[in-house]
Amino acid sequence: MNAMDKVKIARDPRRPHFNEFAKFVCDDFEELHGDRLVNDDRGLVGGVAKIGDFRCVVLGHNKGATVEENMASNFGMACPDGYRKAMRLASLAERFHMPVVTFVDTPGAYPGREAEERGQAEAIAKSLEFFSALKTPVVVVVTGEGGSGGALAIAVGDKILMLENAVYSVISPEGCAGILWRDGSKAPEAAEALKITATDLLALGAIDEVVPEPKGGAHKNVKSACLKIKRAVIAKLKELTKLPVEELVQKRYDKFVAMGRFN
Amino acid sequence: MGWFEPKTEKSAVPPAKAIWAICPKCNSHFSKAQWKKNDSICPKCNYHGRLSARERIARMADEGSFEELSPEISYSDHLKFRDAAGDYRSKVEAAMKKTGEKESVVTGRCTIGGFKSVLGVMDFSFMGGSLGTGAGEKITVAAETALAERRALIIFSASGGARMHEGILSLMQMAKTSAAIQRLKAAGLPFISVLTDPTTGGVSASYAMLGDVNITEPRALIGFAGRRVIENTIRQKLPEDFQSAEYLLKHGFIDRVVARSEMKGFIVKLLDLFGVSK
Numbered sequence: 001m002n003a004m005d006k007v008k009i010a011r012d013p014r015r016p017h018f019n020e021f022a023k024f025v026c027d028d029f030e031e032l033h034g035d036r037l038v039n040d041d042r043g044l045v046g047g048v049a050k051i052g053d054f055r056c057v058v059l060g061h062n063k064g065a066t067v068e069e070n071m072a073s074n075f076g077m078a079c080p081d082g083y084r085k086a087m088r089l090a091s092l093a094e095r096f097h098m099p100v101v102t103f104v105d106t107p108g109a110y111p112g113r114e115a116e117e118r119g120q121a122e123a124i125a126k127s128l129e130f131f132s133a134l135k136t137p138v139v140v141v142v143t144g145e146g147g148s149g150g151a152l153a154i155a156v157g158d159k160i161l162m163l164e165n166a167v168y169s170v171i172s173p174e175g176c177a178g179i180l181w182r183d184g185s186k187a188p189e190a191a192e193a194l195k196i197t198a199t200d201l202l203a204l205g206a207i208d209e210v211v212p213e214p215k216g217g218a219h220k221n222v223k224s225a226c227l228k229i230k231r232a233v234i235a236k237l238k239e240l241t242k243l244p245v246e247e248l249v250q251k252r253y254d255k256f257v258a259m260g261r262f263n
Numbered sequence: 264m265g266w267f268e269p270k271t272e273k274s275a276v277p278p279a280k281a282i283w284a285i286c287p288k289c290n291s292h293f294s295k296a297q298w299k300k301n302d303s304i305c306p307k308c309n310y311h312g313r314l315s316a317r318e319r320i321a322r323m324a325d326e327g328s329f330e331e332l333s334p335e336i337s338y339s340d341h342l343k344f345r346d347a348a349g350d351y352r353s354k355v356e357a358a359m360k361k362t363g364e365k366e367s368v369v370t371g372r373c374t375i376g377g378f379k380s381v382l383g384v385m386d387f388s389f390m391g392g393s394l395g396t397g398a399g400e401k402i403t404v405a406a407e408t409a410l411a412e413r414r415a416l417i418i419f420s421a422s423g424g425a426r427m428h429e430g431i432l433s434l435m436q437m438a439k440t441s442a443a444i445q446r447l448k449a450a451g452l453p454f455i456s457v458l459t460d461p462t463t464g465g466v467s468a469s470y471a472m473l474g475d476v477n478i479t480e481p482r483a484l485i486g487f488a489g490r491r492v493i494e495n496t497i498r499q500k501l502p503e504d505f506q507s508a509e510y511l512l513k514h515g516f517i518d519r520v521v522a523r524s525e526m527k528g529f530i531v532k533l534l535d536l537f538g539v540s541k
């Protein structure tokens with residue numbers, strides 16, 4: 001399977017999305033709304049839940065299951081209000097000693113007028129800064145499309161897991177092809193060159209573990225896929241909650257600072 | 264995503280060989296000598312044009328005080344990246360030859376008005392000021408040095424965003440630099456971010472927007488997504504001044520729009536008021 005095949009699977013609307021993770025990875029998910037400033041973004045949602053024995057704050061991009069939901073959530077493209085909500089909820093996690101689990105699946109941050117006016121750049125930047133120092137464990141699962149800065153904003157964590165058929169990239173293959181090949185139809189070449197599959201990213205040290213999917217992809221057996229995610233997340237939470245919090249935060253810093261340090 | 268739209272690059276820099284400098288904002292024509300003499304500022308509309316890293320350093324650092332940090336750090340071609348136009352390696356080496364720099368940012372210790380500082384300046388003429396592993400590492404080292412030596416950090420950004428040719432590790436430089444800046448700020452040291460024309464994409468969405476004080480120059484382009492991408496998404500024309508320095512000031516993301524001639528004086532004043540040591 002080449003990189004573009006994976007891109008297609010990662011974008012398959014039948015793939016499990018936030019609703020399924022809330023149902024089958026989490027036990028007892030309760031959504032909490034709003035950034036307390038202007039809005040309740042639907043592209044990035046979150047709440048509190050149990051995952052196994054762990055009380056957690058859960059955050060994730062939300063592509064939506066119906067046309068109405070797709071529209072309301074901009075197909076999982078979050079607005080600044082979404083990132084600010086994510087930080088608000090993650091602060092609760094820190095205060096109440098709960099780990100944070102995030103599900104990453106977005107084409108990118110929403111490119112809109114209001115998004116810019118309300119500070120899309122600032123919201124993402126602040127989120128990166130915030131999660132880098134958050135005093136509680138953060139487990140990230142890239143489940144579909146990890147679309148550039150809009151994905152990374154909730155992907156700064158202690159352990160980064162990635163589903164077998166997910167992709168994660170600095171730019172979409174189409175965007176890259178449009179600029180460097182001057183031809184959007186060269187997306188398959190760009191996808192290959194950018195090295196965006198889970199195995200590529202594991203080799204580059206950008207992620208920690210690949211979570212296998214059911215045969216044929218996660219959409220072939222959503223429940224089983226979710227169970228595999230659940231098992232992987234719980235294993236990481238067990239590991240991370242044993243660490244003193246100072247050590248945890250230091251290790252997270254060291255992990256990201258080591259990325260692209262070649263000497 | 265619109266991080267890398269080539270749109271402004273063609274028009275914003277006056278063609279190198281031409282006699283005329285054309286202001287990219289108001290299209291007025293000037294002789295290159297006139298443009299240079301006016302400090303690359305448009306006499307007609309006050310657009311503050313681009314400067315090289317070394318030109319900015321000369322304007323900011325006290326004379327003779329600049330001591331470059333990690334000058335050896337350069338790009339990494341860990342993906343062996345190739346596109347239609349050829350391989351990344353030859354592209355970046357052409358940029359090195361053109362600018363005389365090894366990366367899109369130059370960093371160093373210096374004093375500014377006598378105050379102990381670390382200064383970083385991005386150079387848009389080096390592959391659009393793009394943020395790859397080399398630039399990310401240099402900025403991280405700059406922040407870590409400022410922290411270790413109790414210096415203020417001042418970064419002049421000019422960038423179209425993350426560098427595609429280094430893939431996911433370019434993206435990770437956003438997280439890495441933001442983490443280093445966080446530590447500096449948490450230790451009570453100031454970070455002053457100057458967003459110059461243009462600062463967009465992954466650079467505006469990481470360290471450039473994290474200043475304790477965010478400053479910009481008149482008419483600079485600052486934003487996350489590209490104008491065309493947004494217009495295509497919302498199917499509406501955007502206002503003329505959308506994503507301009509003045510527009511961001513109005514919306515609350517910039518502390519001050521400062522003229523080039525006032526920049527050093529203003530930064531020195533901030534360093535003094537924030538209690539940076541001499």
Ligand SMILES: [Zn+2]
Nearest residue numbers: 286289305308
């Ligand atoms: Zn002009």
